[in-house]
Amino acid sequence: MTPDTVLRWQRRRFRQYWTRLSGRTTGGRPPISAEIRALITRMATANPLWGAPRIHGELLKIGIDVAERTVSRLMPARRPHPSQTWRTFLANHVRDLVSIDFFNLPTAALRVRFVLVVLAHHRRRVVHFNVTEHPTAAWTAQQIVAAFPDDFAPSSLLRDRDQVDGEQFRRRVKGLRIAEVLPAPHRPWQNPFAERLIGSIRRACLNHVLVLGDRHLRRILTRYFVYYHQARTHLALDKDAPNPRPIEFPAAGQIVAVPEVGGLHHRYLPQAA
Numbered sequence: 001m002t003p004d005t006v007l008r009w010q011r012r013r014f015r016q017y018w019t020r021l022s023g024r025t026t027g028g029r030p031p032i033s034a035e036i037r038a039l040i041t042r043m044a045t046a047n048p049l050w051g052a053p054r055i056h057g058e059l060l061k062i063g064i065d066v067a068e069r070t071v072s073r074l075m076p077a078r079r080p081h082p083s084q085t086w087r088t089f090l091a092n093h094v095r096d097l098v099s100i101d102f103f104n105l106p107t108a109a110l111r112v113r114f115v116l117v118v119l120a121h122h123r124r125r126v127v128h129f130n131v132t133e134h135p136t137a138a139w140t141a142q143q144i145v146a147a148f149p150d151d152f153a154p155s156s157l158l159r160d161r162d163q164v165d166g167e168q169f170r171r172r173v174k175g176l177r178i179a180e181v182l183p184a185p186h187r188p189w190q191n192p193f194a195e196r197l198i199g200s201i202r203r204a205c206l207n208h209v210l211v212l213g214d215r216h217l218r219r220i221l222t223r224y225f226v227y228y229h230q231a232r233t234h235l236a237l238d239k240d241a242p243n244p245r246p247i248e249f250p251a252a253g254q255i256v257a258v259p260e261v262g263g264l265h266h267r268y269l270p271q272a273a
Contacts, residue, residue, distance in 0.1 A: 032066060032070060032074070036059075036064060036066065037074055039059075039064075040055060040059075040071055040074045040075060041074070041075070041076055043055050043058065043059075044075045044076055044078075045076065048078070048084065048085070049084070052068055052071045052072035052075060053068060055071050055075070056068040056071045059071065086183075086190050090121065090192070090193070093121075093155075093156055094121045094122050095121075095122045096154055096155040096156055097121045097154060097155075097156045097157075097158055097181070098118060098119060098120050098121065098127065098154045098156070098157055098158070099118075099119050099121065099157070099158040099159065099191055099193055099194040100116060100117065100118050100119070100140075100144075100157065100158075100159050100194065101116075101117060101119075101159070101160060101191060101194035101195065101197075101198060102114050102115065102116055102135060102162065102164070103115055103117075103198045103201075103202075105206060105211060105217065106211075107211045107212065107213060107217070108210055108211065108212050108213075109212075109213070111133065112133070113131050113132070113133055113211070113214065113217060114131070114132055114133070114134075114135045115129060115130070115131050115217070115221070116128075116129060116130050116131075116132070116135070116140065116143055117129045117194065117197060117198065117201075118143070118144070118147045119193055119194050119197050120154070121193050123237065123242045123243075124193065124197070124234055124236065124237065124242050125229060125242045125243075126197070126225050126228065126229070127147050127148075128143060128146060128147030129221055129225070130143050130146075131214050131217050131218055131221075133214075135164045136164065136166075137164055137165060137166030137167065137168040137169040138168050138169075140164055140165060140169050141168055141169040141171075141172035141173070142172075144157075144169070144172060144173060144176065144178075145172065145176075148176065153176040153177065153178050154178060155177075155178065155179060156178065156179045156180075156181050157173060157178045157179070157180050157181065158181045158182075158183070158191055158194075159180065159181075159182065159191070160182075160183065160188065160191055161182055161183070161185060200228075201221070201224065204224070204232075204261075204264070204265065205220065205221075205224045205261060205264065206220070208264055220261075223260075223261050223262065224261050226260075227260040227261050227265055227267075228242070229241065229242045229243045230243050230245065230267075231245065231260055231265070231267040232265070233245075248269060248270050249270070254270075254271055255268050255269070255270055255271070256268070256269055256270075256271045
């Protein structure tokens with residue numbers, strides 16, 4: 001044999017020795033599973049106000065025994081001052097928050113009409129709507145007064161940063177003791193309930209109708225909102241209607257379809273035999 005062979009053997013013995021030594025189990029802490037890592041990340045993301053001690057305590061309550069230092073190490077990086085998410089804010093104020101928004105619609109005469117909707121977030125009720133050709137701050141302020149008569153004004157109003165919501169509108173809202181909540185500029189998704197309502201109005205009603213004028217548009221929207229409140233099921237309401245719709249169990253009779261919104265939609269009821 002040659003000296004190089006002896007040295008090659010020695011290097012191989014050295015690698016094998018330390019490979020076996022490194023593979024031995026020690027008395028340290030057991031490795032953290034991928035499921036627990038994902039759970040810690042999910043807890044930290046869903047609860048931005050929680051620190052490592054709080055998450056560690058929550059893990060102990062569900063039978064997961066890890067060190068608090070491990071929790072701190074596995075938590076994702078955060079901003080210095082964590083804030084609640086926009087979804088959390090809306091959920092916490094759902095009973096006291098209303099939102100307003102405009103959408104436009106062309107008529108058969110090639111004129112543009114603007115529709116204002118006022119939506120109460122709790123139970124997703126449309127408390128007021130109106131149509132105009134020239135929306136102004138004074139007109140919008142008057143609609144807010146019409147929507148909340150007799151001191152039934154909500155505590156907070158969520159609106160977009162439209163120019164139509166001018167100084168006169170803001171003074172009227174302040175006089176009603178309503179606090180305004182403004183989303184960030186160019187962030188319509190921060191007014192999600194009103195945006196979703198407008199999308200539903202378009203997809204389920206107005207996209208299938210030729211609007212002749214103001215009176216025709218008001219009549220169509222009135223019919224749709226009757227269906228919207230009394231019959232249409234909402235995923236956010238556990239598939240119930242804004243006005244709670246009782247369950248009518250079928251008896252011996254058949255199920256009949258009741259046309260709504262001129263036959264665009266139907267409501268189904270059991271008919272007695």
